Amino acid sequence: MGTAGVIVSFESVGLRYGTGAEILRDLDFKLVAGGLYFLTGPSGAGKTSLLKLLYLAQRPTRGRISLFGQPLDEVDRNALPGLRRRIGIVYQDFRLIDHLSAFDNVALPLRIAGHAEDDIETATNEMLGWVGLSDRAGARPPTLSGGEQQRVAIARAVIGRPDLLVADEPTGNVDAEMARRLMHLFGALNRLGTTVVIATHDIGLIGETPGATLIRLEKGGIVDPTGGLAHPPVRRGENA
Amino acid sequence: MRPQWALTAAERQLLPAGRRRGPTRGLIAIMMFVMVIVAAAGLAIGNAAALLSQATEARYSIQLPGGAGQGDALARAARDLDGVRSARAVPEEEVNETLDRWLGPAAREADLPVPALVEVEFDDNADAKAIETALRSEFADAMLVANRSTIQPLLRSLRALGWVAASLVILVGVAAGAAVVLAARAALAANRDTIDVMHGVGATDEQVVRLFQYRIALDSLVGGALGAGLAALVLLLVSASGLAIAGRMAGQALLFPVDLLMLALLPLGGALLATLVARRAVLVSLRALP
Ligand SMILES: Nc1ncnc2c1ncn2[C@@H]1O[C@H](COP(=O)(O)OP(=O)(O)OP(=O)(O)O)[C@@H](O)[C@H]1O
Ligand SMILES: [Mg+2]
Numbered sequence: 001m002g003t004a005g006v007i008v009s010f011e012s013v014g015l016r017y018g019t020g021a022e023i024l025r026d027l028d029f030k031l032v033a034g035g036l037y038f039l040t041g042p043s044g045a046g047k048t049s050l051l052k053l054l055y056l057a058q059r060p061t062r063g064r065i066s067l068f069g070q071p072l073d074e075v076d077r078n079a080l081p082g083l084r085r086r087i088g089i090v091y092q093d094f095r096l097i098d099h100l101s102a103f104d105n106v107a108l109p110l111r112i113a114g115h116a117e118d119d120i121e122t123a124t125n126e127m128l129g130w131v132g133l134s135d136r137a138g139a140r141p142p143t144l145s146g147g148e149q150q151r152v153a154i155a156r157a158v159i160g161r162p163d164l165l166v167a168d169e170p171t172g173n174v175d176a177e178m179a180r181r182l183m184h185l186f187g188a189l190n191r192l193g194t195t196v197v198i199a200t201h202d203i204g205l206i207g208e209t210p211g212a213t214l215i216r217l218e219k220g221g222i223v224d225p226t227g228g229l230a231h232p233p234v235r236r237g238e239n240a
Numbered sequence: 241m242r243p244q245w246a247l248t249a250a251e252r253q254l255l256p257a258g259r260r261r262g263p264t265r266g267l268i269a270i271m272m273f274v275m276v277i278v279a280a281a282g283l284a285i286g287n288a289a290a291l292l293s294q295a296t297e298a299r300y301s302i303q304l305p306g307g308a309g310q311g312d313a314l315a316r317a318a319r320d321l322d323g324v325r326s327a328r329a330v331p332e333e334e335v336n337e338t339l340d341r342w343l344g345p346a347a348r349e350a351d352l353p354v355p356a357l358v359e360v361e362f363d364d365n366a367d368a369k370a371i372e373t374a375l376r377s378e379f380a381d382a383m384l385v386a387n388r389s390t391i392q393p394l395l396r397s398l399r400a401l402g403w404v405a406a407s408l409v410i411l412v413g414v415a416a417g418a419a420v421v422l423a424a425r426a427a428l429a430a431n432r433d434t435i436d437v438m439h440g441v442g443a444t445d446e447q448v449v450r451l452f453q454y455r456i457a458l459d460s461l462v463g464g465a466l467g468a469g470l471a472a473l474v475l476l477l478v479s480a481s482g483l484a485i486a487g488r489m490a491g492q493a494l495l496f497p498v499d500l501l502m503l504a505l506l507p508l509g510g511a512l513l514a515t516l517v518a519r520r521a522v523l524v525s526l527r528a529l530p
Contacts, residue, residue: 057440057530077527078444085442095437099256109441111250156441 007033007068007164007195008054014062015049023049024220027063031197033163036190038206039199041217047199048092048168050217054197055089055166056080068163085113088162090170092199094153096141102152103128103137109160127155130185132178146173154182158189165189167198171205179205247454254438255431255451264423264456265463268514271416272467272507275409280475280503282405284494289398291494296387298325298362302375303383307356308332314379315358321374323366330357416510417517420456424518427452428525435529445526453519460514464507472503 008031015024024046031037039047052058053065056072065072067083075083088109096105107124115123128134131151141149150173157165165186171179183205190196200206206214216223304314311329318327335357343352362368372384388395428435435448479495495503 055440057436059530081439081442081444083442084440087442089440091440095433095440097254097434097437100253104250104253107250108437112438112441112443112447117250160441 005033006030006066007035009066010053010063011065012063013053013060013065015046015053015058016061022061022220024053024060026221029215029222031195033195034190034193035195036187036209036212037195037197037215038209038212039197039215039217040201040203040206043201045217046220047217051166051168051197051199054164055087056084085109085160086163088157088160088165088194090150090153090157090165090167092168092172094141094149096149096152096156098141101138101140102133102144102148105141105152106155106159108156113160123159127159131155131182147175147178150174151178151182154185158185158194161189161192162194165194165196167196169200170198171200171202176204180208183209247450251451252454254434255427255455264420264459265466267419267423268416268460268463268510269467269470271412271419272464272510273471274467275412275416275510276468276471276503276506277474278405278408278412279506280471280495280499282402282409283499283502285398285405286402287494287496287499289395289402292391292398293388293395296391298364298366299387300360300362300368301330301385301387302327302356302358302360303385304356304358304379305381305383306353307379307381308335308354309356310379311356311358314356314375314382317378318358318360318371318375321371323363323371325361325363327358327360330359413510413513416514420460420514420518421521423459424452424456424521425525427455428522435526439529445523448526449519449522452522453515456518457511457515460511461507464510464514468504468507 010027010029013024013027014022016022027050039050041047049058053060054067056067059072068086070083096102097108100108103124106127107120110120110123125134125137128137131154133148133151133155136144136148139148141152144152150170154167154170157167167186170186171182174182179202186196186198187209206212302314302318304310307314309332311332315327315329318324332354335354339352339354362371368384368386372382375382375384438448
């Protein structure tokens with residue numbers, strides 16, 4: 001398999017926090033541009049840790065990660081913001097800025113990227129509409145319900161039309177109906193070309209999303225969900 | 241256009257207001273107050289030393305041991321020499337009074353040899369050595385004493401005090417710098433979640449540091465102005481009493497306009513320095529983040 005169309009590649013990647021044991025080990029996989037991936041596994045398996053490597057909040061202690069064709073160990077710190085602007089992140093714990101309104105939280109990536117304030121307003125209002133929060137635009141996160149906060153977090157992650165969307169349990173706090181709507185949003189984004197990686201426990205969600213690739217993590221290593229293969233399928237809709 | 245260092249309304253919201261405003265401004269105000277007072281004292285002392293030194297620049301006295309009664313002759317001889325602008329014999333009564341002051345009234349009874357004293361002022365480029373030699377052809381025991389060398393010890397201690405003041409200003413400045421660094425780090429820690437989110441959506445360190453730099457600049461400007469303002473008030477009160485007397489004694493004010501300008505620049509320079517120091521501290525801390 002060549003590197004064309006590969007947006008993320010992990011080679012023998014390992015991660016340990018401090019001096020502890022390896023939380024992730026021997027990760028070898030590639031994500032294809034435009035793919036839709038589900039990352040599953042029991043609590044504590046290392047899903048969030050793997051996503052942190054993906055969204056550049058953590059450097060691997062071992063191995064090599066390439067993102068958008070660039071080996072990260074060769075990327076200068078000054079070049080990281082440029083890469084991060086191509087990644088949308090939905091944190092497991094949302095990480096909304098409490099003293100900013102929902103609107104300003106969602107607008108943040110566009111402001112950081114230096115868009116004009118008029119464009120920002122239009123795009124942000126549209127985005128808030130998408131996640132059903134138009135009437136809560138002025139509210140601060142602490143006054144929002146868990147599900148509303150999650151939708152603000154999702155809106156913030158997708159507003160910049162990222163090349164890679166990384167979502168950690170993005171439907172953990174919403175009802176089934178809202179979960180389906182959010183999945184439609186991710187699906188729509190994916191059809192527009194965004195590579196989507198979603199960590200989730202929600203088997204139902206996975207079942208309802210045809211064409212998605214499943215990556216199963218157990219005790220820090222990737223196992224094949226079907227139990228047969230040593231390596232997970234890396235390409236969607238292709239006979240490897 | 242908006243100046244580069246100024247923040248947009250959206251940027252200003254990113255760090256919640258008020259959380260750490262109090263202590264930083266107060267601390268900077270106190271330190272600036274001390275710095276301005278000490279700097280003013282140092283400048284006044286330095287100026288006093290300069291005035292004293294200037295006033296005694298061309299002044300000498302001629303002493304003739306045991307020459308009581310020869311004062312006028314000595315003064316006449318001195319006046320005729322090249323390079324002497326004026327010469328005045330100190331009346332014997334004055335000499336005796338001075339001796340009384342130094343030695344007590346008993347000195348008169350002791351029948352000490354009273355010297356003749358002449359106060360002379362030289363021309364600007366006068367050659368003191370030549371004048372002394374010329375004098376000695378007539379009065380072999382005559383001694384020429386520069387007034388400057390008489391007050392030299394006083395000048396030395398004044399100048400030393402000036403240096404002490406300068407060092408104090410620098411020390412307080414360094415302490416203020418350290419306080420600013422600590423405040424910057426504390427602000428960084430207090431806003432760590434916001435910074436992580438900003439980094440997460442692709443903010444550069446420069447974009448983050450701007451927020452803090454603006455804050456510290458504002459705090460140190462306001463704090464510095466407050467401290468310097470208070471110091472100016474105190475200086476005004478003091479100069480209305482003590483300093484003015486000292487100034488009149490020297491025949492001049494002890495702080496010149498250029499000194500006042502320097503004092504006024506202290507809070508501005510301080511704020512600029514504080515901002516640069518804080519900026520540096522924040523950048524260094526940010527580089528340690530992933
Ligand atoms: N910052 C950290 N320092 C030390 N250990 C950590 C840190 N973050 C996670 N861990 C450990 O790494 C392991 C994997 O954690 P991680 O959060 O990646 O799991 P997860 O699969 O996302 O779990 P969950 O489904 O509960 O979110 C856990 O044992 C956790 O205790
Ligand atoms: Mg997790």
